[in-house]
Amino acid sequence: MVELVLFIVFGAIALAGALSMVLHPNPVHGALGLMATMLSIAVFYVVNSGHFIAAVQVVVYAGAVMTLFLFVIMLIGVDRHENLEESLPIQRPLAIAVGIAFLVLLGLIGGNAWITAPEAASPPNGTVENIADLLFTDWLLPFEVTTLLLIIASVGAVALAQYDPRPKE
């Protein structure tokens, strides 16, 4: 019963946040809406026993990433209403049609073949220890590779930030 309440409340918040991001002409509002969505998803993680990743979600996503977004929005100065008129000819109807079709199809699939596996007796416990166990045993190599990825990304970001297209005086 509690879960149902949580689902309805935070589900509504998540949808609202998502919609506001897409529909609101001001990117700052959109970013805030997305942040709300992410926080509610963090709640769902907790409900689904993903304690560690819920924390990560809040800290990394809702915290760091979204802050970065806001920061950039402010930096390049697009923090005002923008024109939402569509310039590409069939983009908007196509996008909407495809989106609806996608939902319908997912619904069809859901109706026919949702999850066929039986529900597990006990949900997994996503504590830091358990996740760490998996990360440093089965997923060690990908884990190490992500470090490489992160280094490359940070170096790339620095290099891009230093790049100045204007000719030197």
Added chain:
Amino acid sequence: MDFNVLSLLIWLPVAGAAIVIGLPRRRPELVVPVAFALSILTLGLAGFVVVDFDLSNPGFQFVEKTAIWSDLGIDYNLGVDGISLFLVALTSFLFPIAIVASVNITDRRKEFMATLLLLEGALIGVFLSLDLILFFVFFEVLLVPMYFLIGLWGGERRLEAALKFFLYTALGSAFLLVGIIFLSAQANDQFGSPTFNYLELLNLDISTTTQYWLFAAFGIAFAIKVPLFPFHTWLPDAHTEAPTAGSVILAGVLLKMGTYGFLRFNLNLFPHAAVELAGFLAALAVVGIIYGAVVAIVQPDIKRLVAYSSVSHLGFVILGIFALTSQGVSGGVIQMVNHGLTTGALFLLVGMIYERRHTREISAYGGIQKVMPLFAGFFLFTVFASAGLPGLNGFVGEFLILLGSYARHPILAIIAAVGVLLAAVYLLWAYERVFTGELDSDENRALTDIGVREIGILVPIVALIIFLGVYPKPVLDRIEPAVERVLDRIEDRTGFDSPLRISDVTTDGVEVTP
């Protein structure tokens, strides 16, 4: 064998390319000597292989084999037999010459030399590979340095020519790859595991219809490379635009990959199809012989003329190979070497005069024998070697091919003999227009004769041309056992009876049983 000489032959030039690239930029004068020394070292290794080659063994020698990917049956498998032996030797012989001929290249010299060395390694790899995937990799890889040779250091229309060359040959390779993979799949069906090992694929039992398809797949790739009429139009463009070294290598060695491929793969792997289609391919070859010669007659550009002469000469090689007689096939093999030497020399000579006069138009010249007597002498010599004058190398090959192919394709052989006449027509006419008559322009009067370096380039070729023409025995002795083995295999597999074998011929005047 204590060391893997064949691997060394391939990888020494490749490593050499890296060494040349790594030379300090402040010491540009080191580039040519280092590249030259490396190519000479490769030539030495090739010489060792030729000398150490066992005449009594018709199979592959110096074999090396290491599995690369055993699940798919891909090996690193090298070996040399009488057919590939002299192509490897020719390759390693032409590269030092090409390097010395290119010392006047100032634009990105280091990269140029490295490209040449890379090309050498890949070319040797093609001739030595006994694994089809390895073969294909080398076959494709060498397109890249060749593309850059033409595209970076070529003439005015170099990009167009390089692109045409690349796309045309890559198109052929696509068919080749499909054929190779299909063969491996057949091996999987028959042996239970896929393999790309040439020697194992020889044991495949392929139905005649399938052989036709595979013959076509392999054949198109090789026909484009040869090039066989009507796939030849990339050749004049590529030759004309390529720098001298590029033309020498292109004509001298690259084209031989096609003829070599026909002999090594089409004849051996698909004997039924080869026997059935021999007439068709020989006919195409003869069309090429006549056609190339006729078109060469009126070319206004010397390089194009030589390029079309290649079409004609390689027609002889294909005719010899598909004569399916000992004489024809061994003539074809030795003619590959001969053509590499004579056409290589012709391109070198054209390059020398182009360096001085910056035009390839025949009509721009005239009477220059007066100011360049040495050059004219070398040119005339090469012209006659190319026209198949007895006593020089070209004749040995053409004679074997013509007499060897008569036994199976009499009409075609007779038509091909006309090609010998046409060769004299286009070459001597060009010689007449360039070298004889009055010296009537100031630019021509100001020409200087060739110097020590240029003579040094030409003399080894000339010496080989004479040697092969007068005493081809050491070469024929190594080629013939391998050729006999190919024909034995074909006769054995298909019940085809080759009309002329070496054992049929007597050399003394004693009684011959009819």
Added chain:
Amino acid sequence: MDVTAGWYLALGAALFVIGASGMLLRRNALVMFMSIELMLNAVNLNFVVIGRHTGDLNGQVAVFFVMVVAAAEVVVGLAIMIAVFRRRASASVDDLATLKG
């Protein structure tokens, strides 16, 4: 009334489609970028939910990796965007059509 995995999956699907629509409808590069993040979150939710349904913790590990990759992607993506903005003074992707055939 139990909240089964299906409910969450439906929610995930809805979020995903909203994200995708944002991708297609908005021309502000930053908003498009955020839409991508939304789609990633939607999928992450599905990972976790299915993980709970099947009792498998690996779903959460996958989410962890997605987050890492997304973080890296955001860093680079935003850097690119700043670089582009410096040159073009516009955040509209419709202005970046020089690769038009």
Added chain:
Amino acid sequence: MVDYIWIIIALPLTGAVFLHFFGTRMGEPAAGAVASATIGLSFLYALAAAADFFTGSGEAEAVHLFDWIPALGANAQLLWDPLSAVMTLTVTGVGTLIHVYSIGYMHGDPRYGRFFTNLNFFAASMLILVLADNFGLLFVGWELVGLSSYMLISFWFTRPSAAAAGKKAFIVNRVGDVGFLVGLMLILANFNTLTYGAVLENPARFVTAGTATAITLLLLLGAVGKSAQIPLFFWLPDAMEGPTPVSALIHAATMVTAGVYMVARTASLFELSSFSAGTVATIGAFTALFAATIALTQRDIKRVLAYSTISQLGYMFLAVGSGAYIAGIFHLVTHAFFKALLFLGSGSVIHALNDEQDMAKMGGLRKVMPVTHATMVVGWLAIIGIPPLAGFWSKDEILAIAFGEGGWFTFLWVIGLITALLTAVYMTRWMYLTFWGESRWEDGVEPHESPPIMTVPLIGLAVGGAFFGLLNTPFRGPLRPAFEHFLEPSFEGVIAMAHIPSGATPWNLATISVVAAALGALFAYRRYRGARAYEIPPFASKRTGVWRWVGAGYYVDDIIGNLLVLPGKLVAAWTAFVFDNEVIDGSVRAVGGGVRRIGGWLRPLQTGFVRSYAAVTFAGVVGLLVWFVARGVG
């Protein structure tokens, strides 16, 4: 001695190689001396090696040097038998004299050393040709003499006409060589070897008459090219562009007789096919007449001799075609003497008149060039067949044998007889215009006798031309036919060998031909005794009617040029620039263009808008889902 027979070839070859590198530095006359010495030594060696044949104790011997192309039965193997001995002696003997003569003739030429290099190289090639023991090596020599001929004709390469003539000679020869080559293909296919021994000894074991006809006709094509017979004769007059010693050695005495030698060598094949033999004889007879008519009209001192050579070679073909192989070879040798003599004499004249070759500007040279004149008289009498000079014996033997064969050959005999008459006319005309009558030299030209280095070889050749014929007279006793006995072993297996008819016939025939020659000479004497420059054309003061045709060599060059060479070039140009460029390369380019066009159609799809791409991608995802659902539901 015979084992080292290769020395005969090696000597001039070494000379050529040596002179190639050092000839220019040595200068004259050292280079000429070296060249003459090498070929002279070859002659002496050949003489010594042939000693056994003179005594009648010699056996034909094959000397194996090294393997060349054993797969074709063609090795470097030499054959020393009477026939090759005769040829070797002729080549080296006449060759030596011409080499010596050249020392003087080429005096002052800037490429003096190179000339002797080429001359020596030619001698070596010709010796390979005559000494070869298989068709492969024969072909080597055959082509190498063509090469030397090419280089020597275009020796003065700055003259476009010389360069063109050299090329023409080589290419026309190659036309014949194609026939030769195909003949070799047939030989290999039928005999499985190219070795003389296996092919020529009783070839009927392997081939039918039909095959033999094919082989011999193909070989004949080669011979016709080399020996300048109809239809491939037209290169020889142009070949006179070369220095005169070259014309004497290559285009009179030796190389052009290679065709005759080859037919004689392959006699056992030719006798299998009476059709081929008849063709040889007919070609010979008609060429003889045809060339003689053209010779009547020429003004150039050397071109008269060139057509005369073609005509005389025709006699030799008539001989070997009639089965008179020995008579053919005999005429070959005597002709080598007197025609080389005539050429060298004309060279002496050209030299004396500062390179003037037009007979209209000669005349009256008898007084200033007594030695040359005297030797030329010998040559003149020899070629028109006045006994007892060489030409009489050899030519009349041929005519007598042809008459004796009967049938069609009687007709050929008539042609031969007419040719003999014409020969007397044009040679007497030649003598009148050059040596006798009034002098018509250009102003400032002061002719002089040539130096001894040139006149001594003339005398040597004159002696040969005068007396060599006595080696093969039909008489018994001291003048027995020694030559025939000498050569006979080479033709042992040839059954159809023809001989002079017996009884009084030969004497009557000889009388007829001598009378014909005398009539011809008399006619020319009446016509040309007071010849002045404007009267040079043959029988009328202007070239009209048929004489214009004859004078232009029946326009053969023009016909070939317009009917063969020009259309050939047009076809080649069409093939190269239209067919190759537009059809073949055009289709290649069309494929490329097609791809490009399709790319052009698809190009608008790439709008450049990221969002369009995203939409299409998403649509693709939806499409995939539809497929999944369809499969899942279906």
